[in-house]
Amino acid sequence: MTVIIKNLTFKNPLLLASGTFGLGDKFLGVINKMGGIITKGITIEERLGNPIPRIFETPSGILNSVGLENPGIKKFKTTILPKLTKLQTNLFINIAGSSVDEFTILATELDVPEIAGLEINLSCPNIKNSQRLPAQNPRLVAKIVAAVRKKTSKFLIAKLTANFIDPLITAQAAVDNGADAISLINTLYGIAFDVKTRKPILGGITGGLSGPAIKPFALYCIWHIRQKLDVPIIGGGGIMTANDVKEFLLAGAQLVAIGSGNLVDPFLGLKILKELEE
Numbered sequence: 001m002t003v004i005i006k007n008l009t010f011k012n013p014l015l016l017a018s019g020t021f022g023l024g025d026k027f028l029g030v031i032n033k034m035g036g037i038i039t040k041g042i043t044i045e046e047r048l049g050n051p052i053p054r055i056f057e058t059p060s061g062i063l064n065s066v067g068l069e070n071p072g073i074k075k076f077k078t079t080i081l082p083k084l085t086k087l088q089t090n091l092f093i094n095i096a097g098s099s100v101d102e103f104t105i106l107a108t109e110l111d112v113p114e115i116a117g118l119e120i121n122l123s124c125p126n127i128k129n130s131q132r133l134p135a136q137n138p139r140l141v142a143k144i145v146a147a148v149r150k151k152t153s154k155f156l157i158a159k160l161t162a163n164f165i166d167p168l169i170t171a172q173a174a175v176d177n178g179a180d181a182i183s184l185i186n187t188l189y190g191i192a193f194d195v196k197t198r199k200p201i202l203g204g205i206t207g208g209l210s211g212p213a214i215k216p217f218a219l220y221c222i223w224h225i226r227q228k229l230d231v232p233i234i235g236g237g238g239i240m241t242a243n244d245v246k247e248f249l250l251a252g253a254q255l256v257a258i259g260s261g262n263l264v265d266p267f268l269g270l271k272i273l274k275e276l277e278e
């Protein structure tokens with residue numbers, strides 16, 4: 001089941017998706033068996049995240065408005081990264097800047113031997129002076145990927161969105177500017193209301209929808225890009241079983257990322273791996 005992309009070897013196609021398996025310092029028995037782990041998004045400054053409630057379960061997936069809670073790059077490097085040197089798998093750090101300069105700083109800070117690569121989170125709604133996601137703007141995708149590429153020789157993954165844009169356009173922009181792989185889909189926009197209070201349920205008002213509800217759309221996006229682009233794709237969205245993984249590989253992904261499924265069962269990655277091996 002080994003997958004080789006550029007200079008990296010993945011012992012199997014399974015990755016743990018950003019934001020759903022912490023910072024890589026817990027559950028090492030699961031992490032080390034996977035092809036890799038992508039950490040929670042890291043920002044320049046520490047972030048406490050959005051007001052609670054941050055997670056709401058829908059009938060077929062979850063809505064989250066965690067809001068990039070993380071220790072910030074300095075604390076991450078001094079307290080978490082040293083613990084990750086012994087990981088026996090590929091470690092990717094998901095970086096979330098609020099400007100091109102911030103992405104550049106994060107990439108420079110993380111050009112360290114412990115990590116296999118970076119996942120550029122272009123689908124987080126926190127770019128300065130904009131209500132839009134960077135991944136909804138092909139020109140911004142091009143600028144950020146090119147700026148990060150200049151600062152690192154590490155494996156670069158561009159994490160795109162399928163929210164209100166054809167991701168084929170932004171995938172092309174990412175590839176043209178030096179991304180080694182693209183990753184999608186991130187969560188889809190969502191909102192839920194409490195009919196008694198007549199108010200939105202999430203503290204952040206809107207959230208990101210993930211889980212089985214988004215799987216057919218995620219598969220479509222990967223298939224759609226695969227028809228036109230010859231780029232390594234990390235596919236994900238609602239993976240809960242080995243069959244789901246096979247579907248993503250059939251749609252055209254080389255690797256897959258298990259996300260919300262980890263929140264239901266932190267050992268899901270091991271279970272899926274066992275099923276794939278049988």
Ligand SMILES: Cc1cc2nc3c(=O)[nH]c(=O)nc-3n(C[C@H](O)[C@H](O)[C@H](O)COP(=O)(O)O)c2cc1C
Nearest residue numbers: 017018019041064121186210211237238239259260
């Ligand atoms: C609670 C939660 C936190 C997330 N945090 C991040 C994040 O920090 N950076 C990122 O790029 N994606 C983040 N994601 C998106 C996931 O990595 C994944 O792309 C998305 O949830 C779709 O996959 P799934 O349906 O398997 O969960 C988060 C998802 C969830 C559910």
